[in-house]
Amino acid sequence: MSMPNRLLCVASSKHLLLIIPCHALCLIRPVQALISLTFTLQGDNAIILAVTPANADLATSDALHLARQVDPAGDRTIGVLTKLDIMDPGTDAREILDGSAVRLKHGWIGVVNRGQKDILQAVDMESARNKELQFFKANPRYADLKNVGMNFLSGKLSNHLIGAIRRQLPAIQNQINTGIAGLEKELSSMGGPPVTSRGGMVHLILSLCRQFEEAFGKAVDGGKGGGEQILRVFEERLGQNIQQLQFKKILDPSNVKRIVEEADGYQPHLIAPEMGYRRLLQECLVLFKGPADTAVGEVHHVLRSIVASTINSEDCKNLQQYTSLKREIVTTASASLDSMKEDARKMVLTMVDMERSYLTADVFRDIISQNGATDGVEQPNLLRTLSGRRIGEIPERGDPGQQHLQMISAHVSAYITHVRTQLKQTIPKAIVHCLVMQAKKQLLDKLHAEVADKEDLPLKRMLCEDDSTMKRREQCQTRVQLLRKAAEEISSVSF
Numbered sequence: 001m002s003m004p005n006r007l008l009c010v011a012s013s014k015h016l017l018l019i020i021p022c023h024a025l026c027l028i029r030p031v032q033a034l035i036s037l038t039f040t041l042q043g044d045n046a047i048i049l050a051v052t053p054a055n056a057d058l059a060t061s062d063a064l065h066l067a068r069q070v071d072p073a074g075d076r077t078i079g080v081l082t083k084l085d086i087m088d089p090g091t092d093a094r095e096i097l098d099g100s101a102v103r104l105k106h107g108w109i110g111v112v113n114r115g116q117k118d119i120l121q122a123v124d125m126e127s128a129r130n131k132e133l134q135f136f137k138a139n140p141r142y143a144d145l146k147n148v149g150m151n152f153l154s155g156k157l158s159n160h161l162i163g164a165i166r167r168q169l170p171a172i173q174n175q176i177n178t179g180i181a182g183l184e185k186e187l188s189s190m191g192g193p194p195v196t197s198r199g200g201m202v203h204l205i206l207s208l209c210r211q212f213e214e215a216f217g218k219a220v221d222g223g224k225g226g227g228e229q230i231l232r233v234f235e236e237r238l239g240q241n242i243q244q245l246q247f248k249k250i251l252d253p254s255n256v257k258r259i260v261e262e263a264d265g266y267q268p269h270l271i272a273p274e275m276g277y278r279r280l281l282q283e284c285l286v287l288f289k290g291p292a293d294t295a296v297g298e299v300h301h302v303l304r305s306i307v308a309s310t311i312n313s314e315d316c317k318n319l320q321q322y323t324s325l326k327r328e329i330v331t332t333a334s335a336s337l338d339s340m341k342e343d344a345r346k347m348v349l350t351m352v353d354m355e356r357s358y359l360t361a362d363v364f365r366d367i368i369s370q371n372g373a374t375d376g377v378e379q380p381n382l383l384r385t386l387s388g389r390r391i392g393e394i395p396e397r398g399d400p401g402q403q404h405l406q407m408i409s410a411h412v413s414a415y416i417t418h419v420r421t422q423l424k425q426t427i428p429k430a431i432v433h434c435l436v437m438q439a440k441k442q443l444l445d446k447l448h449a450e451v452a453d454k455e456d457l458p459l460k461r462m463l464c465e466d467d468s469t470m471k472r473r474e475q476c477q478t479r480v481q482l483l484r485k486a487a488e489e490i491s492s493v494s495f
Helices: 030-041 062-070 116-120 125-138 150-188 198-221 223-243 247-251 253-264 274-310 314-319 323-357 361-369 400-442 445-453 456-463 467-492
Strands: 009-012 017-020 046-053 077-082 108-110
Touching: 046 062, 046 150, 062 077, 077 150, 108 150, 125 150, 150 323, 150 467, 198 223, 198 274, 198 314, 198 323, 198 400, 198 445, 198 456, 223 274, 223 400, 247 253, 247 274, 247 400, 253 274, 253 400, 274 323, 274 400, 314 323, 323 400, 323 445, 323 456, 361 400
Parallel strands: 017 046, 046 077, 077 108
Antiparallel strands: 009 017
8 A cells, every 4th residue: 555645545334434634635626535535534434544744744734634623532543654764854743653752542654665766676575664664673763662663554444434333333233133033024914715624724733833843842841952052051051151250359358348447337347347248259150140141142142043943844844835834833932032121030040149149157157167178188068169279278468457357358268269169060950941941842833833723814914825915935945044144144243
């Protein structure tokens, strides 16, 4: 990329703009160009490169002036200094590049581009970059700077572009979801009735539903893609999420001191700060709600994936010709899973609330009684802190007041370890009971009841379709699949 003094480069798309304003807006129509450029730069997604030659006065830089007009906070502006290799002898741009002068929020980047002679001699970009690198390494004023060179500039721009893309993802996801909802609504209104008896239609629909339920249960109890994924949530993801909980902030001695003093009020505790203990425990215990809720969501996601794969599996091949019925099954199964998810969510959150509502005194008494109970002998029943230490192994540091706070922190940590062990065992049980088992037993119960009460016409629509409807349904389904694929791709994006 070459950046002559008066070159204006604009690369734009629907969502992102990369603007490189020139140093001097001396174009054919300067007023019109300035108005147009200012309007373009005002977009929140525009990344502004304020390109200025190092041998010019930054105080009069049109690039900086315009950038500050449209981006006064400097959130979207990156400064670029060019022509560092042709500055007057005895001068350099060190103070600008290291942020000592003319500061920008995202700093300045120094580059050395091909000159006119290099361009005429057809010097390739790789050679130009190597020459640029040698220039900075050879100059003692720039040798220790990292923010120099086109490679650094491209990396910086990549990070900014990633940030801009990340900000747009929720809006794109919402647009896709809206499109999916609209197409699914259109699909649900389609259908062409065949001529058949009501009893026969009811029997066929219920038989196909049973085939799906059996295939779904088989997939849930199976390995790869089914039960294996659920087990991974319990044995890996849940433990990892619990392990990442920020108990250290709560159990930091300074925070322990604050909570204990607030709990004591105007009368300090005499022996043990019970109210302080309780507040610390409750603040720690509430953190378990996050991993518990996440585990429910992840298992729910696995079950939804099993529904999606089962409906198109070989076990459900008899369903494939009845697109409307397939849609009804998926819709009912999804609604049932959503309802069961809420039941499971309430259950696991209630379990955490139960731990917060009633602290087990016997466990805490055991913790207190084990202070100093090491004696060099390994005792398997000793409770340990979150770090794996026994209570008696906590080092005594600082004055007596500090040691007292460390002891309180260790006691609370040991109790949380006890609860953590319990919840890692009981949360999966609650999720299986409220979500997995219920899904195997009652996934399509609502559809069964509805089919039994339906009249002939709705039943015919579930089982048949004419050519025009089939064609339109296929078009809609294709679009839905593409949108869902896009939604999955967006959901899988990580930066």
